[in-house]
Amino acid sequence: MTDQMHHVTLASRPDGAPSLDDFSYQPAPIPTPGEGEVLVRVHYMSLDPYMRGRMDDAKSYAAPVPIGGTMEAGAVGEVIASQSPHFKPGDFAFGMFGWATHGCLPANQLRKLDPKQGPITAALGVLGMPGFTGWHGLTEYGKPKAGETLVVAAATGPVGSMVGQVARLAGLRTVGVAGGAEKCKLATEKFGFDACLDHRAYDNARDLRAALKQECPDGIDIYFENVGGKVLEAVLPLMNPFGRIPICGMIAWYNAGGLGAGAKDQGLTGPGLWRNILVKFLSVNGFIISNHFDRFPQFLKEIGPKVASGEIAYLEDIAEGLENAPATFIAMLGGGNMGKQIVKLI
Amino acid sequence: MTDQMHHVTLASRPDGAPSLDDFSYQPAPIPTPGEGEVLVRVHYMSLDPYMRGRMDDAKSYAAPVPIGGTMEAGAVGEVIASQSPHFKPGDFAFGMFGWATHGCLPANQLRKLDPKQGPITAALGVLGMPGFTGWHGLTEYGKPKAGETLVVAAATGPVGSMVGQVARLAGLRTVGVAGGAEKCKLATEKFGFDACLDHRAYDNARDLRAALKQECPDGIDIYFENVGGKVLEAVLPLMNPFGRIPICGMIAWYNAGGLGAGAKDQGLTGPGLWRNILVKFLSVNGFIISNHFDRFPQFLKEIGPKVASGEIAYLEDIAEGLENAPATFIAMLGGGNMGKQIVKLI
Structure with a gap:
């Protein structure tokens, strides 16, 4: 156990296709959760095409990632410290932790996952x-x-x-x-x-x-x-x-x-x-x-059972190691993945 | 009274903006209504931008006017002969009579107008x-x-x-x-x-x-x-x-x-x-x-009274003479009209 985490930051804005130089793999201190916050050790993070848009500073529906800022991503992991009554260490949760080994977010920005109901990676793809x-x-x-x-x-x-x-x-x-x-x-x-x-x-x-x-x-x-x-x-x-x-x-x-x-x-x-x-x-x-999270419960209710029964199939492409996320992301933009691209961090 | 009518046919397909040469003003025999048909003497016809599209042979939602065919138009006029129980001479009607002084159509393709309820030209514009x-x-x-x-x-x-x-x-x-x-x-x-x-x-x-x-x-x-x-x-x-x-x-x-x-x-x-x-x-x-004529009654019900009361204003630009329709149409495509472009034929 160490007090250090790692994250991947945006080093420069790509001109066209991103290159490895546009990303920087960095150490950082592990944050301490404040009142109402939860610290999560990330097990799996998601890579999605929309992240390419966040690397530009063009006006869009979401703010760009600033130079030096952590790349955005949804991820799932295990709670290792909590200042919220809603989460305790050992719980699993989904949140926008970014390209990072650890993330600290207010409890109301997390969604609790039940590993008994199926693989937690589903929250990044087929049921995410x-x-x-x-x-x-x-x-x-x-x-x-x-x-x-x-x-x-x-x-x-x-x-x-x-x-x-x-x-x-x-x-x-x-x-x-x-x-x-x-x-x-x-x-x-x-x-x-x-x-x-x-x-x-x-x-x-x-x-x-x-x-x-x-x-x-x-x-x-x-x-x-x-x-x-x-x-x-x-x-x-x-x-x-x-x-x-x-x-x-x-x-x-x-x-x-x-x-x-x-x-x-x-x-x-x-x-x-x-x-x-x-x-x-x-x-x-x-x-x-x-803009449409109000329909998320209906989605889970309709599609969750179909995934559990196998009526709806899914496929995950799992790369290993946060340090490999930039290369995996670049390959994914070129269609190099087979199924939902995920990075396993632990 | 003569047995001849006139119509304007498409002489050639324009390359870009239409010119007068693309139209031909022609005499033709007045048709005799068959079973269920109604012959109308056109008083006013409509000129609309969509007619430009009908002059091209590009695939679109409506068939192009064939070379030598009568230009399309909605028009209003007076029934002068009828083989339908639904219309009698002296009635007024709207129909797709084309760029023509007379038109003969099945009664079920006509809409009867009541001149007492307002100017019949309204059926070409504000209430058409x-x-x-x-x-x-x-x-x-x-x-x-x-x-x-x-x-x-x-x-x-x-x-x-x-x-x-x-x-x-x-x-x-x-x-x-x-x-x-x-x-x-x-x-x-x-x-x-x-x-x-x-x-x-x-x-x-x-x-x-x-x-x-x-x-x-x-x-x-x-x-x-x-x-x-x-x-x-x-x-x-x-x-x-x-x-x-x-x-x-x-x-x-x-x-x-x-x-x-x-x-x-x-x-x-x-x-x-x-x-x-x-x-x-x-x-x-x-x-x-x-594709939406099912809503036409609702439109007339909502907007008709507002037009009658003056709450909704309208403006008509009335040119004279079928022979002037091509020049009027060309000018309209260039924005030369003020309000709904209509041609008065009689």
């Missing part, structure tokens, strides 16, 4: 923010109806795999897009997609569109947008009238910088995008899951 | 498709709430003026955009907008945005999209979180051609547009009013 994001976006904005066709990219990721499975259980035809033959196999075999296309096998949006058209003979009713870029370009002309597009992310564009006026155009111009929304009577809704 | 478009888009997708701020362009047009007035009556701050000082004066004095900006006074979207920011100190909650182009670019960065954008048209881009992959980018790229939807949790809905 990513799974909740997929379920909420699909049910609230996607409005799935039996017999319709849904397309989602990053189909083996924790958002895409939830979207695909909830849609399939609702009676939709589900077509995934993923990077590489191995992921496509996983999408159909483990997550039950009716088909999955390897976007790397297509040079451009037009070729990907032709392949999607084959797999979506009745057009596309819901495109759950979590990647942007080539997939959006391929999908948009195939959308059916009255289609729905929930938008929770656009990882393909995250490394393009602030994505404002200076962002690179990927070929789908503003007028083209806008015209498709108009002439197909589309409903397009952007959202961030943190 | 344009007014209905504004009311439906605002109430269904705009979801106005007292205290919010709304922006609409073409503020003195039949759609924009309905949107602004319904929003004002709902307690919103309403800011219009229009072309020229005279229209801006009309917007505030006749239609009650809190402010109106002359887009011609601003060289680019950035300058227009700075002026809009002054007039919308609390940001923009609803942007009713009926023009596209510079106004969209100016507005988008000012949208508040959870903002709503109903899209019923994009006249600024109509002359840009098919607006598909080959459309000119107006500076607001696909990623930029998409990012704004995501990071501000916007709800963007495209619609065409013909």
